[in-house]
Amino acid sequence: MFKITKKIKKILTAILLSIILFSNIQPVVLAANETLSGSGSGRFMARQYATKIKTTDSGSNTENGIIARRLILRDEGWNFSNGDGIIVFCAQNGVPFATGQDYNGNYSAPSSSELRKAGKIAYFGWYQKHGTYGSNGVLETEPLKDYAYTQQYIWESLGQSHGTFVNPTNQSEYEQYKNEIENKIQKMTQRPSFDATAITVEIGETKTLEDTNGVLADYNTIDVTRDNIRFEHNKGENTLKI
Secondary structure: OOEEOHHHHHHHHHHHHHOOHHHHOOOOOOOOOOOOOOOEEEEEEEEEEEOOOOEOOOOOOOOOOOEEEEEEEOOOOOOOOOOOEEEEOOOOOOOOOOOOOEEEEEEOOOOOHHHHHHHHHHHHHHHHHHOOEEOOOOOOHHHHHHHHHHHHHHHHHOOOOOOOEOOHHHHHHHHHHHHHHHHHHHHOOOOOOOOOOOOOEEOOOOOEEEOOOOOHHHOOOEEEEEOOEEEEEOOOOOEEEO
16 A cells, blocks of 8 residues: 655645734734735724723823724725724824824834734734624624723833733733733644654545644635645644645
């Protein structure tokens, strides 16, 4: 009976590299938006909403708490008649952002490791769960809490805030929230346990590999055939069938 070992090792490594879920994470402000990825310029109308989730930085006497922000792109061809806009996060704590005002601005990929991490926080804290676009309906009670925690962690990671949440329950949830995001960021650099290992499969045999590192579940679903060898994986599962 013929066996295939080296060929599978080479193909498998290439496939895993090509389907990593996190390979397309975009900048902080325009995270997960393909049309506005890279760099460019545009005219945006600003929208903002009170989360009412307060920190010692935002002031215990300020009812608004951390402010949630949206940008509505006003360039030709982008007519958000239904009120939808791009959910964004602030990377410059304390800079004014007026509601209803048009801004001319530039956008580009993050240039520093600090901003790249802020982009990952934005992705895992918000975009992965809630998406890029949002109308008023998106910014409800629970999403607003997610927004507030994500925004505070971005400011904290950029060294722009050392505040804590005024409500002890919020602060406790925030600490857990940060740990979850950090775990996801750490997993970005970890490969499945069987990556680059020698796997022997006999011709006509089906073999199922289990990832003991627990990161394969975050990879996109695949069903590809290379050199007459079929690889199948479902997102959310830690197994790969060959």
